[in-house]
Each structure stands twice: as structure tokens, then as C-alpha cells.
Amino acid sequence: MKGILKKIAQINFGLMSPEDIRKMSVTKIVTPDTYDEDGYPIEAGLMDPRLGVIDPGLKCRSCGSKGGDCQGHFGHINIARPVIHVGFADTIHKILRSTCKECARVLLTDAEIIDYKDRIGNMVKNEESITNIIKEIYTVARRDKCPHCETEQEDIKIDKPVSIVEGNYKLTASEVRERLEKIPEEDHILLGVNSKVAKPEWMVLTVLPVPPVTVRPSITLETGERSEDDLTHKLVDILRINQRLKENMEAGAPQLIVEDLWELLQYHVTTYFDNEASGVPPARHRSGRPLKTLAQRLKGKEGRFRSNLSGKRVNFSARTVISPDPNISINEVGVPEMIAKEVTVPIYVTPWNIEEMKKFINNGPKVHPGANYVERPDGRKVRVYPETKDAIIEKLEPGFRVERHLIDGDIVLFNRQPSLHRMSMMAHEVRVLPHKTFRLNLCVCPPYNADFDGDEMNMHIFQTEESRAEAKSLMRVQEHILSPRFGGPIIGGIHDHISGAYLLTRESSVFEEDEVFQILMRAKIPLPKPKGESWSGKEIFSLLLPEDMNMVYRAEICRRCDECLKQECKNDAYVVIEDGNLKSGVIDDRAFGSFAGKILDSVVKEYGTDKAREFLDSATKLAISGIMKKGFTTSTDDEEIPQEAKERIEELLSKAEERVEILIEAYTNEELEALPGRSLEETLEMKIMQVLGEARDKSGELAEKYFDINKNHAVVMALTGARGSMLNLTQIAACVGQQSVRGGRIERGYSERTLPHFKKGELGAKARGFVHSSYKTGLDPLEFFFHAMGGREGLVDTAIRTAQSGYMQRRLVNALQDLSVRPDGTVRDNRGVIIQTMYGEDKVDPAKSDYGKVVDIDRVIDEIRIKSGK
Amino acid sequence: MKKDILKHRLVPEHTILSKSEIKKVMKELDIHPEQLPKIKQDDPICKAIEAKSGDVLKITRKSHTAGKFVTYRLVLN
Ligand SMILES: [Mg+2]
Ligand SMILES: [Zn+2]
Ligand SMILES: [Zn+2]
Ligand SMILES: [Zn+2]
Numbered sequence: 001m002k003g004i005l006k007k008i009a010q011i012n013f014g015l016m017s018p019e020d021i022r023k024m025s026v027t028k029i030v031t032p033d034t035y036d037e038d039g040y041p042i043e044a045g046l047m048d049p050r051l052g053v054i055d056p057g058l059k060c061r062s063c064g065s066k067g068g069d070c071q072g073h074f075g076h077i078n079i080a081r082p083v084i085h086v087g088f089a090d091t092i093h094k095i096l097r098s099t100c101k102e103c104a105r106v107l108l109t110d111a112e113i114i115d116y117k118d119r120i121g122n123m124v125k126n127e128e129s130i131t132n133i134i135k136e137i138y139t140v141a142r143r144d145k146c147p148h149c150e151t152e153q154e155d156i157k158i159d160k161p162v163s164i165v166e167g168n169y170k171l172t173a174s175e176v177r178e179r180l181e182k183i184p185e186e187d188h189i190l191l192g193v194n195s196k197v198a199k200p201e202w203m204v205l206t207v208l209p210v211p212p213v214t215v216r217p218s219i220t221l222e223t224g225e226r227s228e229d230d231l232t233h234k235l236v237d238i239l240r241i242n243q244r245l246k247e248n249m250e251a252g253a254p255q256l257i258v259e260d261l262w263e264l265l266q267y268h269v270t271t272y273f274d275n276e277a278s279g280v281p282p283a284r285h286r287s288g289r290p291l292k293t294l295a296q297r298l299k300g301k302e303g304r305f306r307s308n309l310s311g312k313r314v315n316f317s318a319r320t321v322i323s324p325d326p327n328i329s330i331n332e333v334g335v336p337e338m339i340a341k342e343v344t345v346p347i348y349v350t351p352w353n354i355e356e357m358k359k360f361i362n363n364g365p366k367v368h369p370g371a372n373y374v375e376r377p378d379g380r381k382v383r384v385y386p387e388t389k390d391a392i393i394e395k396l397e398p399g400f401r402v403e404r405h406l407i408d409g410d411i412v413l414f415n416r417q418p419s420l421h422r423m424s425m426m427a428h429e430v431r432v433l434p435h436k437t438f439r440l441n442l443c444v445c446p447p448y449n450a451d452f453d454g455d456e457m458n459m460h461i462f463q464t465e466e467s468r469a470e471a472k473s474l475m476r477v478q479e480h481i482l483s484p485r486f487g488g489p490i491i492g493g494i495h496d497h498i499s500g501a502y503l504l505t506r507e508s509s510v511f512e513e514d515e516v517f518q519i520l521m522r523a524k525i526p527l528p529k530p531k532g533e534s535w536s537g538k539e540i541f542s543l544l545l546p547e548d549m550n551m552v553y554r555a556e557i558c559r560r561c562d563e564c565l566k567q568e569c570k571n572d573a574y575v576v577i578e579d580g581n582l583k584s585g586v587i588d589d590r591a592f593g594s595f596a597g598k599i600l601d602s603v604v605k606e607y608g609t610d611k612a613r614e615f616l617d618s619a620t621k622l623a624i625s626g627i628m629k630k631g632f633t634t635s636t637d638d639e640e641i642p643q644e645a646k647e648r649i650e651e652l653l654s655k656a657e658e659r660v661e662i663l664i665e666a667y668t669n670e671e672l673e674a675l676p677g678r679s680l681e682e683t684l685e686m687k688i689m690q691v692l693g694e695a696r697d698k699s700g701e702l703a704e705k706y707f708d709i710n711k712n713h714a715v716v717m718a719l720t721g722a723r724g725s726m727l728n729l730t731q732i733a734a735c736v737g738q739q740s741v742r743g744g745r746i747e748r749g750y751s752e753r754t755l756p757h758f759k760k761g762e763l764g765a766k767a768r769g770f771v772h773s774s775y776k777t778g779l780d781p782l783e784f785f786f787h788a789m790g791g792r793e794g795l796v797d798t799a800i801r802t803a804q805s806g807y808m809q810r811r812l813v814n815a816l817q818d819l820s821v822r823p824d825g826t827v828r829d830n831r832g833v834i835i836q837t838m839y840g841e842d843k844v845d846p847a848k849s850d851y852g853k854v855v856d857i858d859r860v861i862d863e864i865r866i867k868s869g870k
Numbered sequence: 871m872k873k874d875i876l877k878h879r880l881v882p883e884h885t886i887l888s889k890s891e892i893k894k895v896m897k898e899l900d901i902h903p904e905q906l907p908k909i910k911q912d913d914p915i916c917k918a919i920e921a922k923s924g925d926v927l928k929i930t931r932k933s934h935t936a937g938k939f940v941t942y943r944l945v946l947n
Contacts, residue, residue, distance in 0.1 A: 826899065833905045843934035853937075 006831075013195025018207045024078035026050045026062045032239035034218075034228065046235050051075050052212040067713035069124055072212025075279030078238060079206055082173040083266045084162040086273050088203035093158040095200055096179060096781055098141035101166070102151040104182035106190050107141040114193050115701040116190055129579040134192035141190075141272055161281035162270055169446050169723055172259075173266065186773050208269065210235060230291040232285065233273040241265045279825040316343050316461040322416075323452050325439035329617050330491060331477045332416050332427035334439025335459065337368055340432045343373050343461045344403035344411055352400055358393050360404040368432065373403040404432050406461065411468050413460040413475070414440075416448040419658065419801035420809060421620060424481065424489060427475035441499070442479055445617055446594040447490050478613040481604050484847035492594035498622045498722035499713070501541070503559075507572050508710065509537035511629075516540055519629055523621040537626070538582040544618050545580040545599070550866040551859070552576050553598045556721040557709070578866055589721025594621050596721065602859075609623040639776055640713035642705045649699040649734050656695030657765045660688050664763050684763070689738065689745065696737035700730035736771035736779070740852040746786055757782060763814050871924075875914055881930030884915050892926045893941060903944050911947040923947040 031045045052072030053060045060070040071254045084092060099106055108116065116137060123130050124773075144153055164171045170181075180200035188195040216229035228236075236522065245261040257380040271283040274295035282290040298304045318339045325334050349357050363370035364386050374392050377399045383746040384392060396402075406412070410430040419425055424447070433439055438457055445451065462468045474480075483490035484821040493501065511519070517534045518529055520543070528543060554564075558573035566574045567584045575585025592600040592615075604612040637679070645721035648726075652861070666672045667684045697796045704726060708716045717723045731737065739746060746769035752760040766772070769786035773779050779787055818830040825843045840846070850856040875881050886893065896903060901928060909916060909924050921927055925945040933939035 367872060824900070828905075831905075832901065834899065834901060837899065837941045838936075838939070840935055841933040841939040844935065 011448060012197055014194065015199070015202040016209070017199065017202050021074075021076050021207050021209050024074050025209065026073040027075045027810040028686045029075045029077050029235075029239065030243075032236045032243065034232065035226070036445065039226075046210070046232055046239070047213060048075060049220070051210070052214050054214060054217050062431075070214070070499045071412070071690055072214035074212060076210045076211035077210055077242065079208055079237075079240050079265070079269075080249060081262050081265065082177045082206050083262075083269045084164075084173050085178065085205050086161050086270045086277050089160075089162045091192075092176060092180070092203050093152070093156065093164055094199075095183070095193075096164060096166075096171075096176065097156045098138055098191060099144040099148060099179070099187070100151060100184055101153060101179070103146060103149040104179060105146065105148045105184065106137075106187040107146060108137070109147045112140065113190065115188075120189060125285065130192070134190075136191055144270050161277040162266060172262070173204055174457050177201050177206075177481075178202065205269065206330070208238065215332040225645075230285070231272070233285070234268065234291060234293055235830050237268045237283070238265065239686060241268055261814065265589075266752055286807060314460070318459045319345055319456055321437045322450060322455050322457050323437040323446075324442050325433075326442055326620065328431055328439060328441055329429075329613065330441045330443045331429050331430045331613060332413065333459070334431050334437075335412075335436070336436045337432055337434060338436060338460070339542065340406040340430070341368060341372075342371065343406055343459075345461060346375075346463055347402050347404055347405060349396060349398050349400040349402060353397065354396065357400075357402045357404070358396060360402060361389050361393050361396065364389050369405055371402050371842060375401040379484060406432065408432055409470050411462060411476075413462065413471065414438075415460070416450050416455065416457045418806070421447075421483075421485070425475070426477045426480055427471040427478065428477060434582070441617075441620075442494055443491050443594065443620060445494060446492070447480060447483075464521040476609075478609040480598070480847075481609065481612055481616070482847050484845070485835065487849040487851045487853075488595065489592075489597045489604065489844045490594055491622065492597045492600050492616065493589075493620050495723050497623045497634070498589050498593055498625055498720050499632060499716055500623030500625075500630075501619070502720040502722070502748065503630045503632065504623060504626030504718060505541050505582065505587040506535040506537065507586075508628075511535050511537070511540070515629065519622070519625045523618060523623040524616050525622060538584075539617075540573070540624065540626075542581045543585055544615055544622065545577060545582065546603065546611065547580040549577050549580045549599075549606075550863045551598070551602055552862050552866065554589060555585050555587075555591070556593075556596070576866070586720075587623075588719075592616065593721055632713055634713040634717070634734075636776065638712045639729055641703050641733050645702060645706055649702055652699050652702065653695055653735060656691050657772075659691050660765045663687050663691070667763075688765070688768075690763055696735050699734040701726070703730045703734035732775045733832045734774050736773060736775060736783070736787065739771055740770040740788040741769075741789055741793050745748050746789060755782060755785065822825055871920075874918075876918055881915065882929050884919055884927045884929050885920060885923075886921050887926045887928055891928075895926070895928075906942050906944040908946050909943040911945050915943055921945045 027048050027050045029305045033045050036042055036045045039749050041049055050062045052070050053067040056067045058067050062068050062073045118128055157165045159165055164176055183200055185195050193200055206445050218226050218228045220226055241264050245265055248258055260425055270291055274294040275282045284290050335778055339464050360371040361384055371384050373381050373383055402522050408431055409428050412430055414428045415425045445631040481489050481491045553575050555573045556574050557569055557571055572586050576583040576767055589596050592599050603615045674680050709715045709719055719727055746754050771783040819827055821839045825838050826834055827839050830833055844854055846852055921947055927943045929941050931939055
């Protein structure tokens with residue numbers, strides 16, 4: 001494809017001149033009234049038909065297009081006396097302050113003018129921002145005396161929002177405009193005004209553009225009463241005062257009255273632009289509600305930008321709390337009936353489905369597999385009511401479109417914010433279920449990063465056949481088992497799936513045949529032929545493995561024995577699968593866990609995603625039924641160690657603390673030798689950290705000796721990778737260890753000490769946040785305080801990290817959103833410009849790769865070795 | 871002291887393509903030269919190999935994923 005290169009040459013921002021405003025206007029607006037007694041819009045009124053049409057049946061008098069196609073046309077109001085535009089009041093003030101009251105030149109010396117013009121010229125040429133230099137000019141040009149005509153200058157202040165006061169005299173808008181008019185064009189650039197697109201005097205309005213009716217449509221209430229938009233109300237106010245001002249001026253009314261009216265006109269124009277401008281009471285509706293004028297429409301979270309342009313509300317979507325359901329497939333999502341009856345799927349009526357559609361309509365909007373709307377071929381939509389459904393069924397024929405309820409098997413899009421990667425939005429099949437929460441399989445928690453402590457998720461219903469087909473082939477959960485991040489499974493077993501599989505497949509696990517069949521029935525796995533003898537757990541799990549699967553790997557529980565005994569490993573950590581039979585090793589996190597599952601990974605890559613989904617569904621169900629057969633519980637008893645162990649740990653820790661004291665003594669006696677490249681203090685710190693770290697590790701190892709995986713479920717969870725770690729357990733049972741802030745021992749607090757309980761300069765273990773106690777024995781107050789310090793740092797870090805990575809993600813997404821990989825393997829942007837001549841330089845899709853590589857040679861060799869070795 | 875940047879290990883090999891080579895590459899990628907990534911004429915590498923505006927450079931560099939990777943850049947001033 002040859003790209004089309006089109007360039008936007010430039011975008012100009014400037015001010016509209018009074019001529020521009022009049023030129024774009026289709027009519028002058030004079031009457032403050034909108035409609036006459038018969039309800040027709042008044043000519044030259046605020047609803048003048050030339051301003052555009054909304055009613056799709058009418059034609060626009062200005063452009064001839066139908067309502068809906070006509071975007072509307074501006075009108076204008078000639079203002080009797082000039083008024084200051086609030087948005088520019090600050091700029092006007094700055095400009096007046098920087099120019100002479102007499103000759104209107106900028107208050108810079110000739111030399112300064114030449115210098116600044118030179119600098120600005122260069123910056124414009126280099127496309128640099130001139131804001132800073134203009135700011136500088138505004139400060140330099142605040143002179144008491146004009147360098148050109150020697151006139152003494154008076155101080156000009158701004159009285160928010162729009163009053164400009166010189167000395168003690170308040171300048172009228174006309175006087176302000178005159179002064180701005182007098183500024184010579186060659187000085188404009190020095191004041192930050194580009195004379196090609198703006199003149200300073202245009203910041204004082206003499207004519208006001210009137211936005212088209214499409215911008216401020218009136219609404220008709222049920223009572224037939226017309227209700228006008230806030231902008232229209234404001235424009236009515238402006239027109240009224242403008243009228244009165246004009247009349248009074250023509251009648252030669254006293255100056256005081258004219259000035260009062262002028263002030264009032266200024267107020268109305270100001271609040272028309274911004275009803276929250278500081279220093280003016282906001283204009284209110286009769287009910288007392290402040291009016292929403294131009295600035296309010298755009299500003300803030302509820303403004304046009306943040307709520308209508310950057311983000312939009314959509315139809316056919318639903319949101320509710322999520323809860324787990326281990327009995328549905330990973331591909332499914334449980335949808336509450338209440339939601340299924342609200343969001344609909346459009347179905348075209350054909351001769352083949354007309355009877356089915358009639359049934360839906362017959363059920364109506366209130367009975368579950370029903371229908372809410374029927375759309376006729378001419379585009380007219382009728383709601384299905386119990387009273388009208390028979391008539392609708394009567395008329396139904398091919399070509400109609402029925403908006404029927406969500407039913408089992410429909411494809412929907414399911415999403416959890418923050419949508420950070422593509423697995424945050426996946427396509428699920430609907431299962432309509434009772435109750436009020438979305439239900440999801442636990443295996444899809446990792447990609448969504450969901451848990452059930454109150455998380456909510458969104459669901460979107462596809463509205464076209466194409467989107468459904470595309471979603472089914474590209475977005476279905478089973479297509480996302482492998483993550484493009486590391487080319488391994490991100491969807492997989494968690495928590496009890498892992499513990500359960502371990503309990504089921506460990507060596508000591510033997511079941512009578514009737515028990516086996518109970519487990520399999522409960523897991524909804526097809527029953528094998530009875531063999532009339534007891535089964536090992538490994539044999540049960542083998543039922544799920546593909547017949548021809550061969551693989552070898554080390555399980556998560558592998559303790560890295562000094563010499564690996566392979567199949568004879570006493571931990572049973574050496575997994576061997578031969579022709580789909582689990583010969584040795586236990587099933588744990590490394591088998592089918594999320595982020596780690598080797599077997600799952602292999603099933604996806606060798607047997608495809610359908611098989612993988614089947615495997616994962618049945619493996620997790622089997623594990624759950626296994627764990628339920630065995631029983632599984634944990635309590636603080638699991639972190640109990642015998643008295644002798646406690647004593648030995650105590651001894652170990654006090655020895656370490658002694659060694660720290662010895663180190664400190666060596667340091668104070670200046671006997672300590674500095675490590676290369678370190679100061680004496682750093683050396684001491686490092687050595688202390690090392691001693692204490694070792695002490696904690698040793699105490700942990702000591703405690704670990706008493707933790708038996710065969711008797712202790714907390715250890716089962718830690719070692720199989722189901723939940724928690726050995727460190728968690730030893731911190732509970734033996735010793736919590738050093739608390740740290742900013743990667744080192746705790747130093748902050750009082751001068752030269754962490755807390756007033758210590759001596760100044762004390763460097764001992766306890767004084768710098770070493771927690772000697774275990775969580776189970778409990779922390780003393782000082783330890784508790786240090787622990788809170790370390791804990792707080794963790795919380796602050798995560799809060800900051802999410803904010804930073806969120807912003808980084810935003811910038812990345814904006815930079816990369818239009819890039820795509822083309823069929824020829826090139827990466828191009830939306831103009832067809834090449835970014836990479838080959839995607840990733842090797843054309844490999846990481847989600848389809850073997851942990852980032854095209855092929856894992858070692859694995860292939862292992863497989864062949866097993867096959868030939870038997 | 872002036873270094874020969876062409877000998878630096880982080881500077882990949884740049885060669886200027888002939889007219890016919892450009893034609894061939896453009897046909898291969900099905901693009902016109904403006905759609906290529908750009909490089910400035912005053913880039914040190916362009917000065918070193920005396921590439922002029924309008925030339926197309928063939929860049930052969932080491933790649934973590936593919937071992938060796940070939941890409942092209944259009945010289946602009
Ligand atoms: Mg949560
Ligand atoms: Zn129109
Ligand atoms: Zn002057
Ligand atoms: Zn071992």
C-alpha cells in the first residue's frame with residue numbers, strides 16, 4: 001500500500017475582529033424575545049430560523065440542509081457601548097501597564113526594543129516558545145516615565161474581574177479600547193500580540209457573536225411549556241440591557257444612568273462568558289441555581305473535554321460487583337438475570353429464526369429470554385409491551401431487527417480498569433445466573449488483576465455480527481492464556497488450585513477406587529474404566545494429560561538439592577511425564593499456575609487453545625475436588641516451633657547483636673578497616689547489615705527445619721507457590737528482621753538518633769530498626785514503631801509508582817496508538833510511514849513464542865530423549 | 871582529538887544505496903522514500919560517510935532478537 005501523505009501546514013490561533021464576527025454572522029439580533037404568541041420564532045430574535053434548524057423535518061434557511069445535517073450559523077449583537085472580554089482582562093491590564101498613557105508606545109528604550117525584537121525574531125524562526133521573553137518584557141516595561149515622550153506614568157491596577165483603574169480613576173471600556181487602538185503596530189510583537197492574527201483592541205468587544213441554536217437548543221417539557229438553554233437566558237439579558245442602554249443614550253439621559261446601564265451590560269457579558277469569574281456574583285436562574293455559561297460548559301471534570309471528549313458513556317454496557325465461580329469455564333462470565341434483561345443483542349429476523357424471535361417477543365421485556373425492542377426495516381423502533389406484543393408478532397417478518405435479551409452463549413466484552421494491557425478486555429461467553437453479581441472463573445483473576453474485596457467490572461455487548469466474529473477469534477479468554485509480555489501463561493491456577501493439586505498428586509496420596517470416582521464426578525471429568533484397585537493421585541491427574549505428552553521439569557517445591565537425584569528426589573520435585581502419564585513429581589505452581597505453568601504452557605503451544613481451555617477447566621476443578629476430599633485448613637499453629645528451637649534462635653540473634661557491638665567498638669576505636677571505595681561509616685553500615693541479615697536468614701533456616709510439608713498446610717502453600725512464602729512463615733515464627741527506609745537501616749527521626757530512647761549516635765541493632773521479635777511473640781513498642789516506618793514507606797512507594805507509571809503509560813499509548821503490524825511484517829503508522837522494517841526485528845509474536853524465542857531447543861531435545869529412552 | 875566513529879562498536883554499519891538499489895528496496899517494501907525513517911544530514915554518521923540529502927542509507931546492526939537486522943533511513947537536511 002502506498003501511503004497518502006497529507007500534511008497540516010499550520011494551525012493559527014488568533015482573535016476575531018469585529019469585521020470577522022459580522023462577516024460570519026447570518027443575521028443581526030435585536031429583539032430580546034424568542035417566540036411570538038403562536039410559538040413561531042421571531043425574526044431577528046434569539047431563535048431566528050436563519051441561525052439553523054434542529055427539527056429533522058425542516059430545511060435550514062441559511063444553508064438549505066435538513067435539520068441534523070445543518071450545524072447551525074452564528075448571528076451577532078451590536079453592543080451599544082464597548083465591553084471588556086473577561087478572558088482577556090489580565091492581558092489588557094498587562095498591555096496597558098507596559099505602554100505609555102500619552103504616546104501609547106511600549107515602555108522600553110529604543111535599544112531594548114531592538115534587542116528584544118532581535119531575540120523574538122530568532123525564537124520565532126527556531127519555532128521556540130516566546131512566552132518567557134514576553135513575561136520578561138512585561139516586568140521590564142513597568143516604568144514610571146515613558147522613554148519616548150518623557151510622560152510620567154500612573155500605576156494601573158486591575159480590579160477583578162474587568163475593572164481597570166489608573167491611579168484613582170476607573171477607565172471605561174471605551175477609553176481602554178482607545179488606548180489599545182493607539183498602540184503602534186510595530187510594538188505589538190513586544191507585547192505578545194501577533195499583528196497578523198490579532199489586534200489588541202479586539203480584546204474589547206464592540207460586537208458579540210451569537211452562537212447558533214444548535215449550541216443552545218430549547219427543550220419542550222411534557223406540559224408543553226418551552227424551557228430555554230442557560231446561554232439563551234444570558235443572551236436575553238444582554239439584549240435587554242443593550243436595548244435600554246441604546247434608548248437612554250439616544251434620549252440623552254444623564255451620564256450617571258448611562259454609566260449604570262453600561263456597567264450592567266458589562267456584568268451580563270462577563271457572566272455570559274464565565275459565570276464563575278472571581279469578583280462577580282454569579283448570575284442565577286429563577287430557582288436560584290447558578291447559570292451554566294460558556295466557560296462552565298468546558299471546564300473541569302464534568303466539562304466538555306473531560307466528560308464528553310476524552311471519555312464517553314456508552315449504551316449496551318453494564319457494571320456490577322464481581323464474585324468467583326469455580327464451576328464455570330474460564331471462557332464464561334456469569335451475568336445476573338437483571339442485567340441480561342436490560343442489555344440486548346440485535347438479531348436480524350430471517351425465515352430460519354423467525355419462530356425463535358416470536359418466542360422472545362412473546363416473553364416480552366420482563367420474562368427472561370425475551371425482547372425489548374423491534375426495529376422495522378424503515379428504521380422505526382417499537383418497544384415491546386405485554387399489550388402490544390401480539391400485534392408486533394403479527395407483523396414480524398424477515399428484515400426486521402429484534403433486540404432480544406442476553407442469553408447463554410452470547411459473546412460479550414468484559415473489562416476491569418485500569419485497562420493496562422490487552423488482557424484487561426477479553427471476550428467471554430454469557431452464562432445467565434441468578435443473583436446480582438458478575439461471576440468469573442478464578443483463573444482469569446491474574447490478567448484482570450481482580451479480587452473479590454468489592455471489585456467491580458464492566459461488560460459491553462457487541463452489536464454487530466462482524467464485531468462478534470472478530471471478538472470470538474481474537475479476544476476470547478482462551479486466546480489470551482499466553483501473555484505477550486513473556487510468552488508464558490498469564491491465565492492459570494491460583495491459590496487452592498495449586499494446594500489442591502499438590503495434595504492430590506503427592507506421593508502419600510492414595511485413593512480407593514470409589515473415592516476416585518467421587519472426585520472425578522465432582523470435577524465433571526469423564527469416568528475411566530474401573531481397574532479394581534486403589535489409585536495414586538498421579539494416576540488421577542494423568543487422566544487430564546494428552547496421550548502423547550512427554551516432558552521433564554523441576555516442580556516449584558524443588559529445594560535445589562546439592563545433588564539432584566532426579567526421579568528419586570526425596571521431595572518428589574522432579575516431574576516426568578511419559579506418554580501422558582505423570583511418572584514422578586508433584587503437580588504445583590510450575591505445572592498449571594498462572595505466570596509459571598509448564599504443562600499448561602506446553603498444552604497451549606502443542607495442542608492449541610481449545611485443548612488448553614479444556615485442560616485448565618478440568619485441572620482446576622479436579623484440584624478443587626481433591627482439596628475438598630482431603631480437607632485443607634491453616635491456623636497460627638502452623639507457625640509454631642518447639643521451645644528448643646526458640647532458644648536456639650534467641651541465642652543466634654543475641655550472638656549477632658554482640659557481633660554488631662564488636663563492630664561498633666572497632667569503629668569507635670578506629671580499628672575498623674574501610675572496604676575499597678567505601679568510607680569508614682559505609683563499611684561499618686555494610687558489615688552490620690550483613691551480620692544482621694545473616695542472623696535473620698539463619699534463624700529462618702532454623703525455623704524451617706521444624707516446618708514439615710506433610711503436616712503443615714501453611715508450608716504446603718508456601719512451597720507449592722499457592723500463597724505466601726517461607727519468608728512470611730519465618731517472620732511469623734522466628735524473627736522479623738531489619739526494617740528499612742530508603743534501602744538502609746533507619747536513620748531518620750531525632751537529631752543523631754532515631755528515637756529519644758537511645759543515646760545520640762547510637763548505632764546498635766535495636767537503635768536502628770532491627771526487629772528481634774517474631775510476629776507471633778509480638779513486637780515491643782520500639783520495634784513496632786520502626787516496623788510502621790518501613791511499612792509506610794512501602795505504601796508511599798506503591799502510591800507514587802502507580803501515579804508515575806500511569807502517566808508514562810498514557811504518554812506511551814498516545815505515541816504508539818496508531819502503529820500497526822502490516823501483513824508484510826513491517827510496522828507502520830497511520831500514514832504508512834515505516835517505523836520498523838520487520839516487527840520486533842525478527843517477526844516473532846511474543847504471545848505465540850516460547851518465552852520470547854521462536855523455539856525452545858532444549859525442550860524439544862528432552863521430549864525426544866524421553867520418547868526414545870523407553 | 872578526533873575519533874573515527876565508524877570504528878566504534880556502538881555505531882552500526884551504514885552504507886549509501888545506489889539509485890538502482892533504492893528502487894529495488896522501495897519495490898520490496900512497497901513504499902516511496904518519504905515513508906522511510908529519517909536521519910539528518912548533519913548526523914555524525916552522515917558526515918562520516920558523506921551522505922547527502924535524498925540518499926537512502928542501509929543500516930545493518932546487531933539485534934537481540936534476530937541476531938542481525940537490516941533497516942533503511944532517508945537522509946534529510
Ligand atoms: Mg480489590
Ligand atoms: Zn444551516
Ligand atoms: Zn510616551
Ligand atoms: Zn531434589
